[in-house]
Amino acid sequence: MELNDRKIKILRAIILNYLDTAEPVGSRTISKNYDLGISPATIRNEMSDLEELGLILQPHTSAGRIPSDKGYRLYVDRLMNLHHEEINNGLYIEQLFQRVDRIESLLKNIAKMLANETNYATIVSSPQINKAKIKNIQLIGVQEKRILAVIVTDGNIIKNYMININEPVHQTMLNRLTFVLNEQLYGLTLEQINLPLIQQLKDFAGSNADIINKVLDAIFDTIKSVDDTEIYTSGATNILRFPEFNDISKATNLIHRLEEKQVLRDMVYTVLEENGVNIKVTIGNENVIDEMKDCSLITTAYKLGGENIGFIGIIGPKRMDYENTIGSLSGLMSKMEEIINKLK
């Protein structure tokens, strides 16, 4: 059987109507509301075919049709009118970048903004900066036996690390260490800091080799650890607003799952690694996580220096407004990249 133009029009009508009402769509509704010029009976025949093709399904014998995962997939891949939504609070984002003292709070705010704008749940990962280069290291004596190490990397990511030392050290010494550390480590990635280099640093530090060790630990700890890739979620409870989650236990399970950052991270990376598409949509059963079989996930990665370093994702019911959500997301991303480039 062939998926002709009329079938596609009907499928589109069913999906649009269902996105709107969350109720199964009957033949009469379509005939009345979507000017296709055919009677309910004809539509019924076509619907029967669409069902055979696996694009729609009936919750029960005497109900209208709802889109299947496959139907949504077809819609997302071929039927949507994509419009790149100019994010209207670009100015706001710009301010975020200006005022921000830590990239984390920036991302947190982005998650929040996006959740507000779309009314879905959003997840944003902080940059995974394994490959980031060291831009600046600063050692500051804060207390007699406490040093604050400030580490700035590529993309102005700033991390603070408090170091306890055994013997008091004078700030002059710290300044010298700071100078040498910067001289030796500037522009290096983690992989490039090797044993000979470390030995050289320790030799220089002499009796303070201990500090070098701890600073290197700090550098390693702050930059390397993948676990440090923080995940910010926002608007998880927006989910409660959708009728498909009226079953409270279903909603609860999902929301609790969304609190497990590790799970989310893995899920999104699985999706994104699959291919290089810009914005990726996973629908219903395409999701790995069981609790999300009734949801769709829209994800995209953000880049620094051409490399994916983090992601933004939006989770809603399968019935979510794909067109506008994808539009918003792509608008946000281009605004972000534009600003990031301006900063560089």
Place this chain on the structure above:
Amino acid sequence: MELNDRKIKILRAIILNYLDTAEPVGSRTISKNYDLGISPATIRNEMSDLEELGLILQPHTSAGRIPSDKGYRLYVDRLMNLHHEEINNGLYIEQLFQRVDRIESLLKNIAKMLANETNYATIVSSPQINKAKIKNIQLIGVQEKRILAVIVTDGNIIKNYMININEPVHQTMLNRLTFVLNEQLYGLTLEQINLPLIQQLKDFAGSNADIINKVLDAIFDTIKSVDDTEIYTSGATNILRFPEFNDISKATNLIHRLEEKQVLRDMVYTVLEENGVNIKVTIGNENVIDEMKDCSLITTAYKLGGENIGFIGIIGPKRMDYENTIGSLSGLMSKMEEIINKLK
């Protein structure tokens, strides 16, 4: 009518049973399960009196009794067996303090831990450091026209602030500015930084007075702003687990309310300012927020240098386990203060 010993025993039995089951408690249940040596009929008479006293109430004529707000209040004030719960992951908290690079992530973790331990929703405020003293300021050239200001205050609270400047400045100059800023501002609170002092700093900086201005802005911005008092919530969705929130719209409203940090802040401060009690419980209608009329709130402030600078709160149903929750909270607080003191 007098609240004699037997009435209190019965009230206690009703409350304990209700805390456990969330079902109205009947006379027969009490007679069977709480060894009071009196028959259901007698208990019914006493219950009738307790109802007249406003301590318990009937959801409907043929149901058992549930505690009223007043009943809970009596229980919390006079009937509980308080046991100061030694927090068994004190070691974990200690590690949090060690590893932490920013106090915020510490507090976030505390909120999370407490939510896990109690299974209620928790809110933790970051320190309100208006009165904090400046301990260290560091200016670091990161890019040609970008300076990173690191500000460390009392209690090792660290804030980073990125400053854009108009003209490139050499690190040597930054070092000199850093030195002077530290010399002049060390140990001062915001109020103590006055115009003459500012002028003096600018005079020193000469053509770089611009930087001084921006650094002072940064200091002001990071330290002063009350809005910067961040609020971390955790486990808000634990609320969904309680039968009293089976009504999904009720739960949703509450959870959304819990996402409005400002509201929470005001609420807790209202509670805490009322008097100087260590741990404070507000029950049901005692709460200002409408959506919380079915909840109880347990709060306490944490101190730095004898002064309240932030709070921790736990929100659960009125039927929450007051004894253990208060125990956990007080255990946590004493552990925290102990560690904070060790750090000073």
Place this chain on the structure above:
DNA sequence: ATTAGCACTCATTAGAGTAGAGTGCTAACA
């Protein structure tokens, strides 16, 4: 003062019946 007994209340549950939405099929029509 306490308690057994009993009539009464009311929420909850199960079952039966009804209305309505929507389908699939058949036969007529263009």
Place this chain on the structure above:
DNA sequence: TGTTAGCACTCTACTCTAATGAGTGCTAAT
């Protein structure tokens, strides 16, 4: 051959009713 009107059929959702049972309050006996 494709389209449509008509109709029987299916299934859910809703309403109504009756039965159940937990729990009370009152009365009278101990």
